[in-house]
Amino acid sequence: MKRAILVSITVFFMMSCSSEDDNYQNNPNLVDLNIQLQLNLNLPEYNNLQYPGNSYVTYNYGIKGIVIYNLNNSQYIALELSDPNHPPGECSAMVVDGITAKCRCDDGNEYNILTGEQTAGEGRFAMKPYRVERRGNIIEVYN
Helix, strand or coil: CHHHHHHHHHHHHHHHCCCCCCCCCCCCCCCCCCCEEEEECCCHHHHHHHCCCCEEEECCCCCCCEEEEECCCCCEEEEECECCCCCCCCCCEEEEECCEEEECCCCCCEEECCCCCEEECCCCCCCCEEEEEEECCEEEEEC
16 A cells, blocks of 8 residues: 555656756757857956956857856856847847846847846746856856
């Protein structure tokens, strides 16, 4: 009897697990690109990234660009700047203002660049994150 109850509980928990853990995975609007970007903090262009609370935006990498944010000098956040709730187009490239990324389409989509979560507008996907590592004065962004 105990074995039957244990098996039933185990099966219940296994069936209730979702394979889709994050709301940025399996996004039909964003393709997976191979990204490898290195930023040398000794160069004046990236000077702001030496201080917590600052960000750097590049529109030369990613689908529509990438924003890199210095959280605390040991943790950095990098996110795709193509609105995850639009197919890539002329208005889907977002503009960063402080810690907010705003879509230029007329839907009011806004995202927090610290978490990638949507703060205004409608949609079901969060911003797409990239991996970030700091090695000395080099910040590497990749996926």
